[in-house]
Amino acid sequence: MTAKFKALFQISRTQHYSSRQSIVQWVFIILICGFGYRIISIHQLDAGNITLQERGDKQAYKEFKSTARRGNILDRNGEILASSLILKKVNLDSTQIQTIFIPKLAKALEMSEIELRAKIEQKLSKRAGRKNLILQKNIWLNSPILKKLEKLKKAKLKICKTTKNKKNLQNENIHGVRLQADTRRYYPKSASLAH
Numbered sequence: 661m662t663a664k665f666k667a668l669f670q671i672s673r674t675q676h677y678s679s680r681q682s683i684v685q686w687v688f689i690i691l692i693c694g695f696g697y698r699i700i701s702i703h704q705l706d707a708g709n710i711t712l713q714e715r716g717d718k719q720a721y722k723e724f725k726s727t728a729r730r731g732n733i734l735d736r737n738g739e740i741l742a743s744s745l746i747l748k749k750v751n752l753d754s755t756q757i758q759t760i761f762i763p764k765l766a767k768a769l770e771m772s773e774i775e776l777r778a779k780i781e782q783k784l785s786k787r788a789g790r791k792n793l794i795l796q797k798n799i800w801l802n803s804p805i806l807k808k809l810e811k812l813k814k815a816k817l818k819i820c821k822t823t824k825n826k827k828n829l830q831n832e833n834i835h836g837v838r839l840q841a842d843t844r845r846y847y848p849k850s851a852s853l854a855h
Contacts, residue, residue: 729843742847748806749842750795754783756836760817765837768808769795798844809839 710718733742750769757765757780766773776795783793799805816831 740848744843745846747842747844748799748839749797751838751840752793752795753791753836754780754793755791760819761834764812768812
């Protein structure tokens with residue numbers, strides 16, 4: 661009896677082995693055919709007049725043009741005739757500024773709040789471009805305006821936002837105010853000597 665039981669156990673252990681093996685083989689064959697088709701289709705891809713390598717390079721690399729700062733003009737004795745001063749300018753994105761920050765921004769820029777609101781409203785009108793409002797130019801690097809603006813950027817005010825009948829108080833920084841580098845040509849011995 662035990663010999664028959666062992667024989668049954670061995671038969672059931674190897675049962676359907678060949679059918680399972682053929683299913684796995686067909687799955688691998690289908691995958692290899694799919695990958696082969698994809699490789700051929702990518703290789704013969706119509707990318708216009710450029711190769712895929714050139715197309716990839718075009719997507720990966722970007723030309724960046726930057727204007728260099730003008731150098732000093734010196735006379736033969738080494739004295740400066742013309743120089744470029746490094747300054748700052750305040751650029752405001754009028755679509756991002758929060759109205760609660762306008763009085764503090766006007767105080768930091770040493771201008772009246774009414775004048776600042778008028779400039780922002782004029783920039784937001786349909787006739788003017790909506791972004792990049794230059795509020796002040798030619799600000800010296802040691803100007804107190806820059807110190808006030810840095811302090812304002814770090815300041816947080818509580819702003820009430822309502823979403824789906826819920827009111828949330830959130831601490832937010834000012835948005836849309838950027839300090840950008842600016843230069844101005846300076847002629848210490850008048851402009852006529854530099855030409």
